[in-house]
Amino acid sequence: MFAHYKWQLALYWLMLAGLIVFGIFVCWDRGLITIVLETDQSRVSSVIACVFLVGTFHCCTRAIYVSTQINQLRDLEKIKQHPNFVSGDANKRKLLITNSGVSSHSISLSYLAQSNILDSTSTKSHSNPSALLDILISKAKNSHDTGWFMVDVLVKLGLLGTIIGFILMLASVSVSDGMDVAGLQNIIKSMSNGMGTALYTTLTGLVASMILAIQYLLVERGSDCLIERSIQLALDFSNSENSA
Numbered sequence: 036m037f038a039h040y041k042w043q044l045a046l047y048w049l050m051l052a053g054l055i056v057f058g059i060f061v062c063w064d065r066g067l068i069t070i071v072l073e074t075d076q077s078r079v080s081s082v083i084a085c086v087f088l089v090g091t092f093h094c095c096t097r098a099i100y101v102s103t104q105i106n107q108l109r110d111l112e113k114i115k116q117h118p119n120f121v122s123g124d125a126n127k128r129k130l131l132i133t134n135s136g137v138s139s140h141s142i143s144l145s146y147l148a149q150s151n152i153l154d155s156t157s158t159k160s161h162s163n164p165s166a167l168l169d170i171l172i173s174k175a176k177n178s179h180d181t182g183w184f185m186v187d188v189l190v191k192l193g194l195l196g197t198i199i200g201f202i203l204m205l206a207s208v209s210v211s212d213g214m215d216v217a218g219l220q221n222i223i224k225s226m227s228n229g230m231g232t233a234l235y236t237t238l239t240g241l242v243a244s245m246i247l248a249i250q251y252l253l254v255e256r257g258s259d260c261l262i263e264r265s266i267q268l269a270l271d272f273s274n275s276e277n278s279a
Contacts, residue, residue, distance in 0.1 A: 041102075041106050041109070042102050042106070043102070043105070044098055044101055044102040044105060044253070044254070044257040045098050045099050045102040047098075047253060048094070048095065048098040048250065048253060048254070051249065051250060051253065052091070052095070052250075055091075055246060070235075071235045071238075071239060074228065074231040074232060074235050075196065075231075075232050075235050075236055075239075076199075076200075076203060076228060076229075076232050077195075077196050077199040077200065077203075077232050077236065079192055079193075079195060079196035079199065079232075079236045079239075079240075080196065080235060080236055080239045082192060083189055083192050083193065083196075083236070083239050083240050083243050084239075084243070086185055086188055086189055086192065086243075087189065087243040087246070087247055089185065090182060090185040090186070090189075090247045090250075090251075091247065091250065093178070093181065093182055093185070094182060094247070094250040094251055094254055097178070097179065097182070097251075097254045098250075098253070098254050098257070101175070101254060101257040101258055101261060102257070104141065104142055104143065104175070104261050105257065105260065105261055105264075107141035107143060107144065108141070108143045108261060108264055108265060108268065111141070111143055111144060111147075111268060112264070112268060142171060142174040142175060142261075142265070143261070143264075143265040143268060145174075146167060146170075146171045146265050146269060147268070147269055147272060149167050149170070168266070171262060171265060171266075172262055175258040175261050175262050175265075176255070176258045179251065179254065179255065179258070182247070182251045182254075183248075183251060185247065186244050186247050186248045186251065187244075189240050189243045189244035189247060190240055190241065190244045191240075192236070192240050193236055193237045193238075193239060193240015193241055193243075193244070194237070194240070195236070196232060196233065196235075196236020196237060196239075196240065197233045197234075197236060197237045198233075199232060199233070199236070200229050200230060200231070200232035200233025200234070200236065201229065201230075201233055202229075203225070203228065203229035203232060204225070204226045204228075204229025204230055204233070205229075206225075206229075
């Protein structure tokens with residue numbers, strides 16, 4: 036899905052980020068963000084906004100990292116079409132990989148090397164395919180759990196704001212002394228502010244968590260593509276070596 040051209044995943048994330056910025060600008064222009072910040076007495080919405088920005092920045096770094104790894108994978112896939120690779124000479128294959136410009140930090144290249152596919156003199160009995168696959172998945176999805184944790188935190192913060200809003204609403208009733216018209220107006224106003232805090236923080240938390248989840252879902256799809264094509268590349272290398 037993300038291996039048709041370079042930086043495809045990062046470009047998809049940039050388009051999504053552009054839509055997010057446009058949506059924020061529209062909400063600001065309509066005064067919705069100002070209403071939320073002024074109504075929220077608990078200031079939980081501000082915390083939600085900060086967590087959302089941190090999560091978006093983290094997702095940006097992951098999108099760039101995964102895109103870089105996919106670019107390295109594409110360079111490795113091009114080697115399969117070279118005549119020296121088809122000839123079956125292991126030394127020529129290693130030389131092709133060395134001259135391909137693939138970084139030593141490529142997790143796909145590391146997976147091939149640890150699988151002993153690039154070294155014809157290594158005994159493959161020492162490699163554990165299951166353990167190597169776990170390492171590949173861990174490297175491809177490194178720190179994604181942190182992102183999903185922040186998505187869950189946004190939902191929890193929205194619920195926290197709901198509880199605080201109801202507490203403020205009930206507190207306004209408990210401190211009332213008189214039942215005159217002015218007192219009732221103050222009670223209704225305080226209850227409205229408490230209810231506004233509860234509803235706006237819940238809305239902010241849910242919207243922020245959904246938008247951040249979409250970003251991490253995009254990066255997860257890119258990581259899955261990287262893992263799948265790395266495994267397929269290892270199989271192609273192994274099959275060509277056995278047929279040589």
